[in-house]
Amino acid sequence: MPPTLESLTDWLLTKGVHIAAVLLFAMIATRLIRFIARRLSKRLDRGDTNDAVLRPESVKHRRAVASVISSVAIAVLYIVVGIDIANQLGLPIGSLVAPAAVLGAAFGFGAQRIVQDLLSGFFLITEKQYGFGDLVALTVTAGGEARGTVEDVTLRVTKLRTSDGEVFTVPNGQIVKSLNLSKDWARAVVDVPVPTSTDLNVANDALREVSTAAMRDHRLADLLLDEPQLMGVESIEKDTVNLRVVARTLPGKQFEVSRRLRALIVSALRRAGVANAEAAASRN
Numbered sequence: 001m002p003p004t005l006e007s008l009t010d011w012l013l014t015k016g017v018h019i020a021a022v023l024l025f026a027m028i029a030t031r032l033i034r035f036i037a038r039r040l041s042k043r044l045d046r047g048d049t050n051d052a053v054l055r056p057e058s059v060k061h062r063r064a065v066a067s068v069i070s071s072v073a074i075a076v077l078y079i080v081v082g083i084d085i086a087n088q089l090g091l092p093i094g095s096l097v098a099p100a101a102v103l104g105a106a107f108g109f110g111a112q113r114i115v116q117d118l119l120s121g122f123f124l125i126t127e128k129q130y131g132f133g134d135l136v137a138l139t140v141t142a143g144g145e146a147r148g149t150v151e152d153v154t155l156r157v158t159k160l161r162t163s164d165g166e167v168f169t170v171p172n173g174q175i176v177k178s179l180n181l182s183k184d185w186a187r188a189v190v191d192v193p194v195p196t197s198t199d200l201n202v203a204n205d206a207l208r209e210v211s212t213a214a215m216r217d218h219r220l221a222d223l224l225l226d227e228p229q230l231m232g233v234e235s236i237e238k239d240t241v242n243l244r245v246v247a248r249t250l251p252g253k254q255f256e257v258s259r260r261l262r263a264l265i266v267s268a269l270r271r272a273g274v275a276n277a278e279a280a281a282s283r284n
Contacts, residue, residue, distance in 0.1 A: 015088045015089075018088055019085055019088050019089075022081055022084055022085060022088075023081070023085075025081075026077060026078065026081045029077055030074055030077065033070050033073050033074055033077075034070060034074075036070070037066055037067065037069075037070035040066045064125055064130075064131040064132055064150075064153040065125060067132075067152065067153055067154060068121070068125055068153065068154060068155055071154050071155065072155065113171070113173060114156070116173035117155070117156045117157070117171045117172045117173035117174075118155045118156060118172075118173075119173070120172035120173045120175065121153075121154060121155035121156055121157075121158075121172040122155060124153070124158075124172055124175075124178075125153065125155075129178050129180065130150055130153075130178060130180045130183070131150065131153070132150055132151070132152075132153065133149060133150060133182075134149070134150045134180055134181075134182050134183065134251075134252075135147075135148070135149055135150075135180075135181040135182040135251075135252045136148070136149075136150060136160065136178055136179060136180050136181060136182075137178075137179040137181065138158070138160070138168075138170055138175050138177070138178050138179070139175070139176045139177040139178075139179075140170060140174045140175060140176060141174045141176055142174070146160055146168040146170050147160070147162065148160030148161050148162040148163070148166075148167075148168055149161050151167070155172070156171065156172060157169050157170060157171055157172060158170050158172060158175070181251075181252060181254070182251035182252035183251060184251060185225055185248055185249065185250065185251055186248075186249050186250070186251050186252060186253065186254040187246055187247065187248055187249065187254060188228075188246065188247045188249050188254040188255075188257040188258040188261060189244065189245075189246050189254075189258070190244070190245045190246075190258055190261050190262055190265065191234055191242045191243070191244050192207065192242065192243045192244070192245065192265055192269075193237075193240040193241070193242050193243075194240060194241055194242075194243060194269070194274055195239060195240060195241075195274075196236075196239060196240060196241055198241070198274055200233070200241065200243075202272050202273070202274065203243060203269065203272070203274055204230060204232075204243070205272070206265075206268040206269055206271070206272040206274065207230045207243060207245055207265065207268070208230055209268055210228070210245070210261065210264045210265050210268045211227050211228040211229065211230060211245065211247075212227065213264060213268075214227070214228050214247070214260075214261065214264065215227050217260070217264070219260050220257060220260055220261075222250075223249050223250050223253045223256065223257050224247055224248070224249055224257065225248040225249060225250065226247075226248055227247075228245050228246065228247035228261065229245070229246055229247070230243070230244075230245055231243075231244040231245065231246055232244070245261065245265070247261065
């Protein structure tokens, strides 16, 4: 028989109120979880440098873990709320097990990529491959490369922002290789081509002066971990000899250090009378 107004009113005052309360609780709990995650992120950032690349590795990892935990907590919350609402509506959850198994098998092949993304994200986080603020280069299965600063990490995707401001969203299951360019420390490598007719002692002396001057340079002193080292002859070509200078830098600062070192090297070689100094800047 069709429901009467009295039975409908009774349902609204009992189960209807319960469903509304559960939905309200889910909304408040979701906001609370996200609020706690934001507060935790701010607390982890407190006292650290403004440059995200220079944050300690532990801070980067904890921020990534906090993001994953908050997203998983919200997903579990929605599942529990959905089951409770289904019970209040009288849907036979137990009898849906068999159809759900058939439906799961039907969508199994379509969902395997999602499962792969989740598993890859889990191992990515637990193995501390990278975290918030890291400068990374990710090789994906399609053969391309995504390079940028990590802005968000979840169990399913990693979001990178490039130097041009673009955002890559990379499914974790599609990542074949991850290259962390800002973990603990980095190395700036500068190859300096000089003509074979050059007196290498003169060129080496000029490069050693650059290494000493770099530690006093106001743009390099805070970025270098130790004095740049002259490695000597790296390779010999038909018309040039390549000399290599390397320097240990703060994480993610190797490119900035390389550019400044090249400028200092060009000036030093010119003062020393070494020809083809411009090639040292243009070829590296």
